[in-house]
Amino acid sequence: MFFGGALSHMAIRRATLTRAFATWGCLSGTPSRILRLVRVVALCSLPVLLLACEDSSEVRGPAVDAGPLDGVVADVEVDAVGDAAVVRDAGVGDGGRSVDRVERFTWVDIPDGRSEPVEVELPPDVLSLTLVVRGEGLFFYVVGRLEGPEGQVLVAEGPPDVEPTPQERFSGGPFPGPFASPNRSVSAAFSVAAMMAPNNPGVALTPGLWRYRLLARDGNGDPVSSRARVTALIKRGPSPQVEGTLDLHLHFTGARGWTAATAPRDPDLSRAIERTRAFYAGIGVTLGEITYDDISETYRTVDAGMQVGSTLERMFALGRYDTGVNLFFVDRINSIFGGDTVGGIAGGTPGPTLHGGTSRSGVAVATALDPDPAAIGHIMAHETGHYLGLFHTTEITGVSDQIPDTGEGREGADNLMFPTVTRGSAQLSDGQGWVLHRNPSVLPLGGER
Numbered sequence: 001m002f003f004g005g006a007l008s009h010m011a012i013r014r015a016t017l018t019r020a021f022a023t024w025g026c027l028s029g030t031p032s033r034i035l036r037l038v039r040v041v042a043l044c045s046l047p048v049l050l051l052a053c054e055d056s057s058e059v060r061g062p063a064v065d066a067g068p069l070d071g072v073v074a075d076v077e078v079d080a081v082g083d084a085a086v087v088r089d090a091g092v093g094d095g096g097r098s099v100d101r102v103e104r105f106t107w108v109d110i111p112d113g114r115s116e117p118v119e120v121e122l123p124p125d126v127l128s129l130t131l132v133v134r135g136e137g138l139f140f141y142v143v144g145r146l147e148g149p150e151g152q153v154l155v156a157e158g159p160p161d162v163e164p165t166p167q168e169r170f171s172g173g174p175f176p177g178p179f180a181s182p183n184r185s186v187s188a189a190f191s192v193a194a195m196m197a198p199n200n201p202g203v204a205l206t207p208g209l210w211r212y213r214l215l216a217r218d219g220n221g222d223p224v225s226s227r228a229r230v231t232a233l234i235k236r237g238p239s240p241q242v243e244g245t246l247d248l249h250l251h252f253t254g255a256r257g258w259t260a261a262t263a264p265r266d267p268d269l270s271r272a273i274e275r276t277r278a279f280y281a282g283i284g285v286t287l288g289e290i291t292y293d294d295i296s297e298t299y300r301t302v303d304a305g306m307q308v309g310s311t312l313e314r315m316f317a318l319g320r321y322d323t324g325v326n327l328f329f330v331d332r333i334n335s336i337f338g339g340d341t342v343g344g345i346a347g348g349t350p351g352p353t354l355h356g357g358t359s360r361s362g363v364a365v366a367t368a369l370d371p372d373p374a375a376i377g378h379i380m381a382h383e384t385g386h387y388l389g390l391f392h393t394t395e396i397t398g399v400s401d402q403i404p405d406t407g408e409g410r411e412g413a414d415n416l417m418f419p420t421v422t423r424g425s426a427q428l429s430d431g432q433g434w435v436l437h438r439n440p441s442v443l444p445l446g447g448e449r
């Protein structure tokens with residue numbers, strides 16, 4: 001058993017971090033020790049974890065028991081099974097700038113842990129490709145290869161000339177090669193995975209015939225035969241999007257006394273939303289529709305454990321909106337560090353974009369960690385950033401994001417995607433905005449800037 005990869009972010013109290021890393025140690029140079037510790041922890045079926053660290057890092061998924069991937073990719077004919085395409089208007093922001101979203105639903109067989117390549121044709125005006133993978137409950141999935149018409153490889157099981165570092169193996173969970181790829185690809189947790197390309201300004205999609213391949217592993221990291229349903233979301237536009245709008249769907253458990261009836265007029269929640277709004281306004285994304293729904297009080301405390309059907313997973317499945325991002329306000333999120341340490345969790349990096357109702361269809365925001373609306377607004381925006389495809393500026397393993405204008409290590413502490421919560425000033429960079437505008441959930445708004 002290992003932790004999944006990018007079930008993103010647990011923002012941690014700094015005091016707790018100090019205690020935690022007195023036990024775990026920060027990862028600089030000690031991955032084997034961490035892996036040993038994680039192995040012990042993982043045996044307790046404990047959760048996908050992201051920790052923040054005083055000196056900037058975070059724990060993501062360790063590759064315990066996963067073994068090295070072989071890096072060999074066979075040259076096999078394409079075999080897309082049951083492919084059906086639906087073209088629909090993706091929704092157009094108020095500015096009337098039209099962008100199509102093409103959805104292709106494909107069943108993909110994954111014999112012995114690796115599918116044949118599956119084709120997807122990208123149009124001349126492609127902005128991004130997002131693959132949402134829904135498989136079986138007890139298996140991990142990842143987009144393990146993505147290759148373009150000119151032979152460019154954005155995701156590989158073993159990227160050429162790249163030997164994943166111990167830190168990348170730790171962060172990449174059962175799939176270190178895809179994690180170390182030019183366009184990072186990770187497994188969030190059991191049964192659901194997603195990948196967006198490009199997810200950093202250093203890679204580019206070109207029109208033409210692309211091929212992707214899925215990998216599947218069981219909880220021990222061993223290859224398994226499985227089948228998954230893949231949705232390919234192709235975002236298109238006449239020019240790169242620079243202004244967009246994002247819907248937020250807020251779900252209330254009764255935590256902090258907020259309900260769907262009271263929340264729209266609650267001054268503290270309004271302050272939190274305004275903080276979230278300000279982060280996104282900085283990169284040209286406005287908040288669109290905001291909805292308010294109640295869910296059962298039984299989710300006021302959720303368990304971030306790895307088991308299928310955890311309270312966290314069941315809560316995320318209540319996020320039935322298939323636009324924007326579902327946010328869930330809870331009191332606390334239980335983890336091995338206790339319920340007063342984890343600020344938030346996202347259903348993936350990215351989450352299952354535009355797919356409501358899955359075990360990863362949302363982000364959880366703990367309101368008891370720091371009740372200050374500024375902190376809550378920070379967590380809301382940070383987890384939303386993960387869900388839309390942003391990684392931490394630097395993970396606890398020391399692995400940096402692939403975005404050149406975010407600071408390294410503690411130099412990234414003023415960035416929204418630094419792994420600790422702050423009430424202080426923080427922002428998103430232009431490079432991060434470049435990524436966010438490619439997510440299909442961020443609808444186009446207005447013209448060019």
Ligand SMILES: [Zn+2]
Nearest residue numbers: 008009010419
């Ligand atoms: Zn995070």
